[in-house]
Amino acid sequence: MAPVLSSQLPRWKKYLGLLLAAAVLGALLSFGLNSWRSSSPGQTGAGGATTVNNRSSRAFSQPAPGLSAAEFDQHAEGDANFEAVFVTAPAQVNPGLGPLFNNAACVGCHIKDGRGMPEPGQSLVRVSLPMGEVNPAMGVVPVPEIGVQIRDRAVYGHVPDARMAMDWQTQVGQYPDGRAYELRSPRLKLTQADPEKPLPDDMLTSLRVPPPIFGSGLLEVVPEVAILDQADPDDRNQDGISGRPNRVWDPGAQAEALGRFGFKANTVSLEVQTAVAYFNDMGVTNPVFTGGQASPDVDQKTLDTTTFYVQTLGVPARTLRDNPQVQRGERLFAQVSCTACHVATLKTGPADIPVLANQTIHPYTDLLLHDMGGGLADNRPDFDASGSEWRTAPLWGLGLVQTVLPYAGYLHDGRARTIEEAVLWHDGEAAESKAQFMALGERDRAALLQFLNSL
């Protein structure tokens, strides 16, 4: 075996000197701390104690502050899993890809832990049939021979579910003050690749871009009652905004449960999301979805550490909080009722990971489903979510989306090239709010967008 390395020595020995130096630095720092605190966006607490002060392209990849040494080890191991590129078995490193898949690595889609591009290979298409027997675990009627997702890649010698291509169509519009704008939306083209897998004419499709994953550990521990409290399925308060929870399948408990993750809140937990991603997106079998294999491609420990990694990423602090335009935009955001869905503040409850517990956070979501109108509709129901309902997108880190991934798009299918375009697509329950936004003067609209870019 290897000789003893210092990483295996008791830590206190190695760091004793550092500790003393640190105490001295601390004393020195305290003098300058007042100015440091007030100017530092690190103290804005978007993610409570998990907030990180970083506005670079790596802003979504920082471990949450406050992890213990043991937790950090697990996080680091999960980081390596998240980056692992899988290949065709047999192989010495990362065997188990496919045979069908969308991408070979988590990070291949969630680039730098953020979004992926609206392109084949990163975005994926969920499918189902409009009629037939709903599979209770899938929440939809699966397509025969295919299932609920088009895997448009295959390892050598296999044929993908279908071939996928997309192009863009544009439409124009105008603000009440006359300023014109152009929006684009994707047109998806699926073609049969496998003679055994015909694509039914009435197949429902939903194109989805990979969303950022940081902060989801906090959203996982927002107590269910707090989410249900905000629901108003029948719009009793008559504000035109309902807000409904999705009820989905929990494969662990083998029971129905509140859905939280995915664009239609169709997934119960991060462990399930991770297990599904391995299985469906990468073709990597695991203890939750074994694919009938006695020894799956990844074991429970891998699944756990990858999940832990997702749960323990930090949330970037806001920038430019002292900027008057940004502050004005923040007020306007509430004034035109964006906050009816994009709820600024939630509180987490108890959590296994101490740093996630009892935090006041600012995700700007109610985690509920809203009817967003025909323009955004995929017309594909997903468990209780209708074909025009979507989960309110969290807006934390919004201003960093294109810092982390230049040219990335917004909304579920990445159609919006700018934050402004994303707002202009709002309709349905958000129609009134959007109309108010559009009716603002040019400078107020700019301020509101500047606020969004500070998130």
Added chain:
Amino acid sequence: MRLKPIGLFLAVGLTSSLVACTTSAPDVSDAESPAVQTEAAGGEGGEGGTVDLAWSGEFADREVIAGFTNRVVVPKYEQFEAAAQELATSLDQFANAPSEASLTAAREAWLEARSVWERTESFAFGPAGSLGYDAALDTWPVNETDIQQVLASDEPLTAEQVAQLPDSQKGMHTIEYLLFGLENDKSLDQFSDRDRAYLQALGQDLSRVSSALLESWQVGINGQPPYREVIAQAGENNTVYPTLPAGAQEMVTGLIESLNEVAAEKIGVPLEEQDPVNLESRFSHNTLADLKNNVIGARAVYYGQAGAETAAADSLSRYVAQRDAAADEQIQAEFEAAIAALEAVPAPLEESVTDPDAAPALQQAQDAVLALQETLETQLVPLI
């Protein structure tokens, strides 16, 4: 990824500073629970955990960022384009006229391209991820099973065809696999015609992607502005880097993370697992050079110019020196120490990683890179 020693350092330092100024700190309304307090309360296991770094947000020297893009990033991508072109040419020659000489030339060209690429690792941001260049150039590991299938088939091996292959069947490591063999031991007579045709096509594809990467920074792709301007104009009505410190934070975060990757992942994982299979350039036995080039590339960012061993006038180094000359000296010395420590590791790392006699040198190299990372986190970060 944040490392433990520094976590401990900041935890203790910042906690004591917070305690010291509870009476005078202004009440920032939104400051629920600064990470450092959690750390202090962490008790058991809190030792060596993670904390947020102490960025001050005070950076205000635009020229440093301009120097970085104009004298480091763009020249490095220019150099990479030239090296990839040279590699493509030598793979052409090897494919058309295989000989010991043309094989050696092709391998040298690969090593040169690799060397340049590894010196770009500390600024791996911008369009390379979005446009798929990074994955097309540098995916690891390679899909050996499927590569063998492609070779065994009679599918055409043109540059166009190869461009359509999955990323784990093209790029630098696939070239490496085909050109050097599993253990840097492939002899001339082991190259099939299809090996050479595949290599030739891969070289052309690599060269094409390297040009596109340069173009995305220099001129812009798909109607986008050149990326050099995006970062150089940080803080000027810029949604990507809305403040000047954000632009500098991009530079420094890249530095810290690339050094951390060298120490914790590229050395740490194979060392801990005692298995060379995780070494990134194991086919060519070139991993040690990769690591050294990563640190040299990071130093170029700090010095504000590529290929020089001293700092440019508009550089992070001078910026630090003006504020804290001792810190700059320490950082410079630790860059040299890290490079020297890597040089002292017996090559190839593919063998020395499991050699008990080499372990102290390797450990020293890891420690030296970590020490540098910590110094950047404690001395440079608070100035940015």
